[in-house]
Amino acid sequence: MESNVSEAVLEAGRALDIPEAVTRAFVRRLRPCVHLCPYGSLPEELKKDARPAARALGPVHLPEGAEAPLHLPHLMTIDCAAIPAGSLDIAFPADGHLVVFGSVTNGAACGVIHVPAGTETVERQPDKKRMDPYETYHDPFPLYAVPGTTTEPGAQAGGGRKSRSLASGSAGGCGPSRGTGCRLRQHRAPDARSP
Template identity: 60%
Template sequence: MNVNVRAAVLDAGRALGVPEPVTETFVRLLRPCLYLCPYDELPEELRKDARPAARAVGYPHLPEDVEVPAYVPHVVTIDCAALPAGVLDIDFPTDGHLVILAEITDQDEGFIIHLPAGTETIERRSQSKHHEAFPLYAVPGMTRPAFLRWSHVAEAADYAEEDTERARLVAKLVDEMGEIPGIRWRYDIQLGGYSRAWHNPVEQRGKVLFASIPESETFGDGCITLISGTRGQIAERRYDELDFDVES
C-alpha cells in the first residue's frame, strides 16, 4: 500500500469526522497498479534517472517463428525488468519483454506474447503500423472499485445506519477518495488494479484486470481496451485465454 495514498485517505476521513476504523475499510479496498506514461507526464520526483519501461506503437520486435495477423498493430512492448518491483498484486512477469498487439478502436481481438530475456527478435515491418514508436515510463498508482458504493461496505453501512448526516459524510469520503492524486484515474496504459470500465467492469465477471489501453497514440480519451482474465490464467501466463473488450 502506497503510504502517501493511505495517509491521504485517512486525513480525508478525519477531516470529515468519519471514524478511522470505517475509513480503514475503504483503504483496504484499494488495489495497486502501474501506469505507463510519456516522459512529460512523469511526476517531477520520478524524472531524475528515469528509465523507459516500455515502447509504444511502431513496429513490433518478434521472433521469426511467431505468427500474428499482419493487420493487428503493435500497441506496446513492456520491459518487464524495468517495472518497479513489488507494486502489483497480480503475477506480472519480472523478466523479458511482454508484447501486446491489438486493434484498440473497435475490435475485441488481440495478442499477448511474453519473450524471455535473450530471445532473438526481428522488426516485423509486415505488421500494421499506426504511429512512430515512443518510450513510456512507469508510475505506481492506486485504484478503487469503479462503482464503489459505501452502502455495500459493511462497516460503513453499520456506522451510517438510519443516520442521514453520517451517510452524507461517508458518501463524501468516497467522492474525495476519487480526487486523491494517487487514486485518480489517469488516461495512460494501466497494468493491474481495478478496471475503469464505463459500463461493464471486468470484476463483475469474476475477472481481474491485466492491462487497460486507451485509444490514440497519446492515450487520451475515446475507446478503452480492457484485457482481463482469472488470477490463475495470469499467473500461469496463459495469455491466449485472456479477454480483450473494447468499451466506448
Template identity: 60%
Template structure:
C-alpha cells in the same frame, strides 16, 4: 504511492469525522497498479535518471516463428525488469518483455506474448494495404509510475462497516459519500490516463470484476493511436500467474 494514498484517504476520513475503522475498510478495497506514461506526464521527482519501461507504437519485434495476423498492429512492449517490484498484486514477469498486439478499435482481438530475456526477434510491420489495418504510429517511450486504484462503482453499501455506521442516519451517509468522492479525487493523477498494468478496471461500464475477471492491462486508444476506445485485457488470476496469455480476453469499450 500506496503509503501516500493511504495516508491521504485516512486524512480525508478524519477531516470528515468518520471513525477510523470505517475509513480503513475503504482503504482495504484499494488495489495497486502501475501506470505507463510519457515523460512529460511523469511526476517531477521521478524525471531525473528515469528509465523507459515500455515502448508504444512502431513496429513489433517478435520471434520468427510467432504467427500473428498481418493486420494486427503492435501497441506496446513492456520491459519487465523496469517495472517497479513489489507493487502489483498480480503476477507479472520479472524479466524479458511482454508484447501486446491489438486492434484497439472495435474488435475484441489481440495477443499478449512474453519474450524471455535473450529471445531473438525480427522486426515486423503490419501490412497496411490489408483491409481494416490500423496504422502503427511512430514509436515513443513510456515510463512506469506506481499508482493506486479503487472500484469504479464504489458505494457505501459495498462496505459492511459503512453500512453499520450510516444506518438510518442521513448525515453520516452524506459524510461517507463525501469520503468516496474524496478517494476518487486523491487517486485521480494526471499520469493515470494512459496504459495501466493491474489494478481495478478503468472501464466506463460493465466492470471486468463483475464477471470475475482480473485486469492485466488496459490500453486507451488515445494513449497510442488517438481515439476514444479502451482495450481491456483480463483473465483469471491463475491464467495471469501461469502466463497463459493466449487465454486472456480482449474487450473493447467505446
C-alpha cells in the same frame, strides 16, 4: 497496499466525515500499479534518472514464427526488467518483454505475448487485410514507469449504492472483478534438449 497510502485515505475519509466502514472498504480495493507515462508527464524528481520502461506503438518485434495476433495493432512493448521490483502485487516477469496488442476501436480485442530475455526477434508487419480500417500506424515513443496506486476494475461502478449499504452495515464483501479476456501467451525459445 502501502500503509502510508492506506493511512492517507483513512485520514481523508475522517476529514470528510465519510463513515469508517466505507473508507476501509475503499482501502481494501486499492492496488499497487505502475503508470507508463511519456517523459513530459513524469514528476520532476523522476526525470533525472528516468530510463524508458516501454515503447508505445510503432513496429512490433517478435521471435521468428511466434504466433501473434497481427490483425491487432501493436500498442506497446514493456521491458519487464525496467518495472520497479515489488511495485506490483501480481505475478510479473522479472525480465524479457511483454508485447501488447489491442484495438482502440474494439476494447475487447487484445493479446499479450511474453518474450523471454535474450530471445532473438525480427520486425513483424501487421496483417493490414484483417485490421480495423480505423486503426492507423503511429511513430513509436518511449514510456517511463511511475509506481502508483489504483482501484480494482469496477471499483467505482455503482459506488453510491455500495457505499450506502456499507455505511448501513448491510453489504457483503466484494467479489473478484471480471477481466477483459486478454490472454498472456508465453513464447518459448526452441529447446536444444527436446526432440
